[in-house]
Amino acid sequence: MSALHIKKGSTRHSAYNLRPTFSDQExxxxxxxxxxxxxxxxxxxxxxxxxxxxxxxxxxxxxxxxxxxxxxxxxxxxxxxxxxxxxxxxxxxxxxxxxxxxxxxxxDSVERELAIFKVVGDGDKRVEALRLADIFRANVVDSTLNSFIFEITGAPEKIDAFADLMRPLGLTEVARTGVAALLRGS
Amino acid sequence: MTREMTGAKMVVEALKEQGVDTIFGYPGGAVLPIYDEIFLQNDIRHILVRHEQGAVHAAEGYARSTGKPGVVLVTSGPGATNAVTGLTDALLDSIPLVVLTGQVPTFMIGSDAFQEADTVGITRPCTKHNWLVKDTDKLSATLHEGFHVATSGRPGPVLIDIPKDVQFATGTYQSAKPTGSRYQPTVKGDMAEITELVAAIETAERPVFYTGGGVINSGPAACQLLRELVDATGIPITSTLMGLGAYPASGDNWLGMLGMHGLYEANLAMHDCDLMINIGARFDDRITGRIDAFSPNSQKAHIDIDPSSINKVIRIDIPIVGDVGHVLEDVLKVWKSRGRKVNREAIAKWQEQVSAWRKVNCLAYAGSEKTIKPQYALQRLEALTKDHDRYITTEVGQHQMWAAQYLNFEDPNRWMTSGGLGTMGYGFPASIGVQMAHPDALVINVAGEASWLMNMQEMGTATQYRLPVKQFILNNERLGMVRQWQELLHGERYSHSWSESLPDFVKLAEAFGAKGIICSDPADLDDAIMEMITHDGPVIFDCLVEKHENCFPMIPSGKAHNEMLMGEADTKGAIQAGGAVLV
Structure with a gap:
């Protein structure tokens, strides 16, 4: 269907799905x-x-x-x-x-994002990072004697939470894909 | 039908197939193969301009006065960058244009080659759509799609960038397919919304039509339907700068133009109405003034083919997405089938109120026997030319607003002006485009001397093609509108707003082989205007007018429709700091 061919009730369009008043809330x-x-x-x-x-x-x-x-x-x-x-x-x-x-x-929609994290450290911090990664179901995709690269998939909030935890444990670099999303159901 | 030919030949074939009779252009290295094909045929006239900006404005004038797309052909690099102002102008005023640019050969793109520019990158935000064609086999289909996109939905400029090797290479020409494009904007309005609008029309006590360039773009049939609806309902109608002529200025319900320099009765009707019916206009800031004080007590309906225009700046109660012609047809059908009802009693009272506002006579000005007042010059121009087959173009500034106030337009497509972008230098090349489309008509460019100088090189074009365009220059030796704002907003410090070292316009005309007329005495004005009209050839008319005249009425920036300045007496302290930051 054409992007400009808009059916009444469609949400893809400015005119027909207005809420009663516009709020100033972002x-x-x-x-x-x-x-x-x-x-x-x-x-x-x-x-x-x-x-x-x-x-x-x-x-x-x-x-x-x-x-x-x-x-x-x-x-x-x-x-x-x-x-x-x-x-x-x-x-x-x-x-x-x-x-x-x-x-x-x-x-309802499903949102997922993939991120990879490099965490550098040794001793207790290294053990703690590995333990937290396990809780978050992050995978280790690369390891040296003093660093890990973790791969994590999930909603953006989960990735944010994981980043917050890794920061004191030696997080040095993050690469995130951005959100991919699909509507639920058929 | 498919045929083998070079890319350059395809361009000419596609233009012919699209019914193009005139193109405006300027040759250069990267379009030589296409110019070679133009040399070898006689069906399409090529008008050689003197600057690429002139080509685009001329094509705009051609398009706006005919309803057909304007076509431009320029070379790569500077040819394309010089076209950018015209493209932006056409985008803001929704003028259908197909602009063809040459490009360096595909294998040199990205190498900073001679006269290379990233044309599609530069013009992406100032075209409706653009294409870089890298394959000759795809060229003809892209050209046809270009015409389709430029003219369907909300019209606008498109650009097709054609590398030189693509012009030389041979490929298969494909004819246009009637339903070949995926791009098919909605033209029929939603019937439920249309019925709601009709119901609102039936009960409204103080309704007003607010129309714009969309009515004219929709075509003569849409203008006819608008006239029928207005006259049958007796609802007052105003229009934006771009929409003048859709409803005749002599019509009983005509309020005149609205907006910053609009008429008192038009702006007050907008402010006090209880039902506003916007047809093909876009609530531009020159129209609305202060948004939170804009027509506070009205229900608002908006008919527009572009969904993004609706609710962009003003909240709409009855949104109708569709082509003005189609929607008005349905509105009339539904209104008639429901018994042609309007609130006659209330509308009669509303008309009385409008008449009272009209009596204020907001266009009155202090006349003079010594100097020509610009308003007087336009009143005389109107009186002496109104019975001609007349087309008016303008430049941008005070003269443009006075032309909109004092000239009357009875029909659509007769008024060409740069509304959205406000491009000084638009009017002269536009008048050339109009005259090409209407060789026997009287085409007048109402200009200011400063604007006119911006594209004065087109005198060469006018004389080369013997185009009898009349350049009616209201010469106040000032950038009049800038001067007016400096007077009102910047403590009368006239920073760089006067025209120093002006040419002798009569000698300038003669230097180009045209006729020059100068007039400074109001008593001589009529004779001088008649001399201009009757001369068979291009004329520069240097009309020396009052130098410090201000344009009224005026809604200062940041003010509401009912806070108009009516004349010099109102201006003291009228604009506060809040308004001064606006343009």
């Missing part, structure tokens, strides 16, 4: 943007956010349909409800955008 929304995988499409999406002063908390992108040349951009953003509606409408205007889904309002 909200965090996860948007899934299905785009044509063509050169420059990511620049269009990112340029929209920077050009109009919107926030990007995290952004992931990869081709999800090789035959249809479709990519899925998952972007986590914050803003007042009016700004969130405007972001969705502006994304829908981009010619190479096929669909915009607001996973935060369209129903």
């Amino acid at each position: 909200e965090r929304h996860t948007l899934a943007v299905l785009v044509e995988n063509e050169p420059g499409v990511l620049a269009r999406v990112i340029g929209l956010f920077s050009g109009r002063g919107y926030n990007i908390e995290s952004l992931t992108v990869a081709e999800v349909d090789h035959t249809g040349h479709m990519s899925r951009i998952t972007v986590v953003t914050t803003g007042t409800p009016q700004v969130i509606e405007q972001i969705k409408a502006q994304l829908g205007r981009i010619v190479s955008v096929h669909e915009v889904h607001d996973l935060t309002v369209e129903g």
Whole structure:
């Protein structure tokens, strides 16, 4: 379906799903943007956010349909409800955008992020790091005599919590993928 | 139908297939193969401008006066970067353009080659969409898609960047497919919302139509439907700068333009209404003034083809996404089927109120027998040209606002001005584009001397193609609007807002082989204007006007619609620090 072909009741659109009054409270929304995988499409999406002063908390992108040349951009953003509606409408205007889904309002969704952590240390700290990693179900993917690299998957909050615990134990580097998210159910 | 041909030939073939008769351009190294193909045919006229910015504005004038897309052909690097202002102008005013740029060969892209620029990168935020075509086999389909995207939904400029090796290489030409594009914006409005709007129209006591350029973009049929709806309901109508002409200025329900320099009756009607029906306008800041004091007691309906326009700045109660023509057709159908009801008694009272506001005569000004007042010059221009087949373009500034206030437009597509971007230098090249599309019409560019100088090189184009465009320059030797703001906001410190070392415009015209007229006495003005109209060829009319005239009415930045300045007497301390930071 065309990104601009909007059915009544759809949440993919600024006009029809207004709440009675706009609040000034900032909200965090996860948007899934299905785009044509063509050169420059990511620049269009990112340029929209920077050009109009919107926030990007995290952004992931990869081709999800090789035959249809479709990519899925998952972007986590914050803003007042009016700004969130405007972001969705502006994304829908981009010619190479096929669909915009607001996973935060369209129903329950599953959010996952992968991160790898390098923790450097020895003695008790090294043992404690390994013990905590076990509790968080983080895997050791590399080890030297004085360092570990842990791999952890989960909701962003879980990864934040793990990072907080690792910091006093010698956390030196973090690489995170950003959020990937899907709606639950069929 | 598929055929083998070079990329350069495909460009010309695709333009022909899309019904293009005129293109505006400037050659250069990276578009030579396309220029070679243009040389070899006679179906498409190429107008050689003197600067690429002029080409884009000329194409805008052509597009806005015909309803067809304007087409531009320029070279890589500086050719493309010079087009950027015009692209941005067209994006903000929703003008359909197809701009073709040459690019260095694909194997040299990224090497900082001669006249290389990242054209698609530079123009991404100032086009509706753009493409870099790296494969000749994909060129024709991209060209057709470009025309489709530029003209469907909310119109806008598109750019297609074509590397030189793609122009030389041979590929398969594909004809346009009628339903080939995935991009199909919604044109039909939602019937439930339309019915809600009709119900609101039936009971409203103080309704007002607030229309914009979207009505004109939708086409002549949409303007006709608007006229039918307004006249059948008796609801007063105002319009933005971009929408002038959609409803005739001579119509009974016409309030005049609204906004920062809009008419008193239009702005007060907006402020005091109980139902505002926005048709194809976008609540621009020149219209709304202070947002939290904008029409505080009204229910607001908004018809727009672009969903992102709705609820962008003003909260809407009845949103209708769709093409103005389609939606108005349905509104009329539903309204008629429900018995053509309006609250006649209340609207009659509302009309009385409007008449009282009209009596304020907000466009009154102090006349003079010694100097030509700019308002007087435009009143005389209106009187002497209104019966002609007339098209008006403008530059940007005081003269533009006075033209919008004192000239009357009876039909759409007759008024070409830079609204959203406010591009000084727009009007002259635009008048060239209009004259190309309407060779026998009277095309007048109402200009200020400072704006006009920004693209004066196009005199060469006007004389080369014998285009009888009339450059009506209201010369106050000032950047009038800048000067007005400095007077009101910056303690009368006129920092760099006067035009020093102006040319002798009569000699300038003659140097280009055109006619020059100068006039400084109000008593001579009519004769001079007649001389301009009757001369068969381009004319520069140097109209020396009052130097310190201010443009009123004016809603100062940061003020509401009912806080207008009506004249010099109102200006003392009118603008506070809060308003001064706004533009």
